[in-house]
Amino acid sequence: MTALAPNATIGIVGGGQLGRMSALAAARLGYRCHILTDEPDSPAAQVAAGATIGSYDDAEVLRAFAARVDVVTFEFENVSAVGLDLLASLRPVRPAPAVLRLSQDRAAEKTFVNAAGIATAPWRLVETLDDLREAAAALGLPAILKTTRLGYDGKGQLRLDPGCDLPAAFAELAPKPLILEGFVDFAREVSVVVARGLDGTSAAFDVAENRHRHHILDLTLAPARIPAETAAQARKIAETIAQAIDFVGLLAVEMFIGARGDVLVNEIAPRPHNSGHWTIDACPASQFELHIRAVAGLPLPPATRHSDAVMKNLVGPAETALWPAILATPGLIPHLYGKAEARPGRKMGHVTRLFPRGSLPGDFAIRDALGPLGSAA
Ligand SMILES: Nc1ncnc2c1ncn2[C@@H]1O[C@H](COP(=O)(O)OP(=O)(O)O)[C@@H](O)[C@H]1O
Ligand SMILES: [Mg+2]
Structure with missing residues (x-):
């Protein structure tokens, strides 16, 4: 195992508070951080040695970022898969792009977790309104309808109660596909x-x-x-x-x-x-x-x-x-x-x-x- 030497530079994709607190921890361990962000004045860049400011999807921006760092990590998950692959061709990316792909897609994530023998709420993939009708019948209502991608802080999801308007719910959420999850009455x-x-x-x-x-x-x-x-x-x-x-x-x-x-x-x-x-x-x-x-x-x-x-x-x-x-x-x-x-x-x-x-x-x-x-x- 080769450890990164003191004073090496860790590239962090994303400029939010998770990157900021990671950069503060890195500084204590003697590392520099360089942030990739599309924001001119981001929480992470304020406490980092440097920043590359530009679009997460621009190959030139990604190359310029990679050239400044020794290893790449993420605090932000919504980078394009193509962008991730480009970074991984230039520098070690930890965690690996395959893991990010999984976490970017609720259906892939749940499929993986279930395949590892671990329980989730019962769920169905919903690509069409007919899928939603079948899933609602199979899982029962209430249930939670979610986008598979780009959801956070409860955005991109709707609770469906008995008697609700399924076509309206289906039309409201984007991008497709969606998943329907059984409602968990958790303690x-x-x-x-x-x-x-x-x-x-x-x-x-x-x-x-x-x-x-x-x-x-x-x-x-x-x-x-x-x-x-x-x-x-x-x-x-x-x-x-x-x-x-x-x-x-x-x-x-x-x-x-x-x-x-x-x-x-x-x-x-x-x-x-x-x-x-x-x-x-x-x-x-x-x-x-x-x-x-x-x-x-x-x-x-x-x-x-x-x-x-x-x-x-x-x-x-x-x-x-x-x-x-x-x-x-x-x-x-x-x-x-x-x-x-x-x-x-x-x-x-x-x-x-x-x-x-x-x-x-x-x-x-x-x-x-x-x-x-x-x-x-
Ligand atoms: N199947 C479910 N049953 C009951 N509550 C749920 C269910 N799914 C999500 N929730 C509630 O909604 C919150 C947000 O959902 P989550 O899937 O974690 O999306 P995100 O955190 O990406 O917005 C959860 O923390 C939980 O409180
Ligand atoms: Mg959550």
């Missing part, structure tokens, strides 16, 4: 972030519990309040998926926990994940450090946690306006991403609150512990 929504190195060793963080508001992650609690056997099963699933795709880098696996403790995989993301931000403050080595270590071919430390944690996202103008109050509240660990404009629904930063291991409080006390953000939580 908890959780995620596992796992790193896997060039040598095939892996390290999985503890299971985190996620709460969404308006389809956007709002709160993450670590560890998830689930039985130890369920947590062990969830981590095992994440490690099994990472191994099955011969993954190198950082992989997040979103899961549903049913009322009886059954674990269903929802989706995978081959990059640092919002539900892993708590690891910056609650772990000796964060998800971003493990990401950079895996990409650089360094040994992986264990993904241990020294504290329990609650992470609250700062979304849109209302929560961002609380920034001065957050700074004035002892115990809140603030993170801001350097975005100029706080548009509704936009993730502007996050706040972490730590608790001694084993003392994560109940919902009520969590609200209290978040101070000015408590009423928003």
Whole structure:
């Protein structure tokens, strides 16, 4: 295994907060980062050694980016497959383009996960309105209709309830094809972030519990309040998926926990994940450090946690306006991403609150512990 030498340059495709926090972790390990982004003033480029600004699909831009870096990784999944292949012909790309292709397509992803012997919600591919009618009859309603590509933060999906207008729902979502997923009446929504190195060793963080508001992650609690056997099963699933795709880098696996403790995989993301931000403050080595270590071919430390944690996202103008109050509240660990404009629904930063291991409080006390953000939580 050849490790990237100190002072080498890691190329990060995408200029958002995941790239920013990866670049900060890389700097601590003695690496430079060079960002590829189409934004002139991106969160990642603000903290990186350099940036190439241009279209992700422009071959000249991709070549110029590759020429400046020693290895390439991603914080952003919606790069064209052709662009990825071009980068991979010039530099090592970790994780590999094949993995990105899989995560870009919900149908391919679920097919892969099911083939690895891991359960998901029941689902059907929907290419035509007739497919949708058959899928709705087979799976029953309610169900969730999703685009296979380009969805995030609940965009590109619709809940279909009994008696709904199927042709209208089919017409509304684009691009096609779609999938219909059986509705999961989950007890908890959780995620596992796992790193896997060039040598095939892996390290999985503890299971985190996620709460969404308006389809956007709002709160993450670590560890998830689930039985130890369920947590062990969830981590095992994440490690099994990472191994099955011969993954190198950082992989997040979103899961549903049913009322009886059954674990269903929802989706995978081959990059640092919002539900892993708590690891910056609650772990000796964060998800971003493990990401950079895996990409650089360094040994992986264990993904241990020294504290329990609650992470609250700062979304849109209302929560961002609380920034001065957050700074004035002892115990809140603030993170801001350097975005100029706080548009509704936009993730502007996050706040972490730590608790001694084993003392994560109940919902009520969590609200209290978040101070000015408590009423928003
Ligand atoms: N089959 C399902 N049953 C119940 N809830 C679902 C289902 N699929 C998605 N959801 C809810 O919608 C959220 C967003 O869906 P997801 O597939 O993760 O898309 P994305 O995160 O790409 O927007 C999930 O975190 C979950 O809360
Ligand atoms: Mg999701």
